[in-house]
Amino acid sequence: MKAVKSTATFLRTYSSASKYTYETLAVSVPKKNVYHVELNRPAKLNTFNLPLWSELKQCFNALHKEPECRVVVLSGQGKLFTAGIDLNSLIEYFSKANDIDDPARRARFLYDWMKECQASVTSLEDCTKPVLSVVHGACIGAGINLVTAADVRYCTEDAWFQVKEVEVGLAADVGVLQRLPKVVGNTSIARELCFTARKFDAKEALQIGLVSKVLPDKESALNHALDVAADIASKSPVAVQATKQNLIYSQDKSPKEGLEHIALINMVNHMGEDLTKSAIALATKGEKPEFEDY
Structure with missing residues (x-):
């Protein structure tokens, strides 16, 4: 039987979380001083559209300043963590860029957008609160850029990863090329994954050091992350x-x-x-x- 929260605890949790309302993210406070941020576009496989890029930065900048927040757990709603960038959103954005005739101004438009997306991912590092990520199902493209900016990574046994950008004609430009080699401590395997865009599973992710633990399923992975987060939150x-x-x-x-x-x-x-x-x-x-x- 699940323990029932006291009224005071429930009200504190509700009021703390209700300050953070987003279109593409869900924020809750499941444990004292632990904030849970979920990618919340399950019908779209949590793909990154323009609002998600923007709201990630808003959210983590806000939690950086939130005194009651001491640790953040990051996960995704629905059947997988994220399928990466929303291609329709990407096409729409490049259409806007192509409407700009002058090459210098078109280049500035693209540069400014890339810098905004980079800042969105980097907001996980800029947030002084430790960020623990939980991956279930797929973690593709923008998703692996995102989790390499987290402090700790866990995943489920069914999780798989892919640095997908070269498959869609892009060089990854929001962090994975800079962070993945440092995270895994092996430039050879990091470059292979980025050059080939091949998929790799939870077992390999653990072997190369991308994740620190593999759990049986999403529930157990989230519970583990929340327990670790609560332990961290109890410290100074x-x-x-x-x-x-x-x-x-x-x-x-x-x-x-x-x-x-x-x-x-x-x-x-x-x-x-x-x-x-x-x-x-x-x-x-x-x-x-x-x-x-x-």
């Missing part, structure tokens, strides 16, 4: 967010630069109360401390 948000900031910063920096970055962050954070609370609890083996929203 000051410490967790500083950790993410430094991990992202240090990806393409020298160890010396990364060390200087965390020293500058922690010379402030060490004066905060979270460190004292945690240290006392560990030293006295007392109850786990409660931390203020941040």
Whole structure:
């Protein structure tokens, strides 16, 4: 039997989630300080149309600033995570570009759109709250660009992935070429996947390090992600967010630069109360401390 939420908990959860209403996303708060963002175009296989690109950025920028949000779980509604870009939307967009006669102005129009899409995906990294993604079914094209910007990736046994862009005559331009080699730590396999656009399954995704765990089905994968998210959310948000900031910063920096970055962050954070609370609890083996929203 499922536990029934108290009225106070339900009202808090409802009011927190109701602030975030989108056409292409569904936002809920299934656990304390854990926000669940779902791609919500199941009838269109969660394909990326223009509103979805825009709303992803809006949503993650908002959650970055939301004090009650400490962790985000990202998944997709319906039978799969995402089938990638909405081709009808893409054709419509290029038709608009082709209506611009001057090559310089047409190029600027295309450049500005690409930068907006890049910013949409990068908003997962810019959000200081850890983002845990859950893939079920297919994760194609724009989807794999998206999950490589997440902090942690889980998938189901039936999941499969595809860096599809070369099959539709494009070089991927919203993040997978930059992030996938770093995520898997193997430029050879990353380049093969990007050059060939071949499909690969959950077993291979785990083997190459794209995902950290494979779960039997969507329900178990979401439950696992939410449990991990709740564990992270119980820790100092000051410490967790500083950790993410430094991990992202240090990806393409020298160890010396990364060390200087965390020293500058922690010379402030060490004066905060979270460190004292945690240290006392560990030293006295007392109850786990409660931390203020941040």
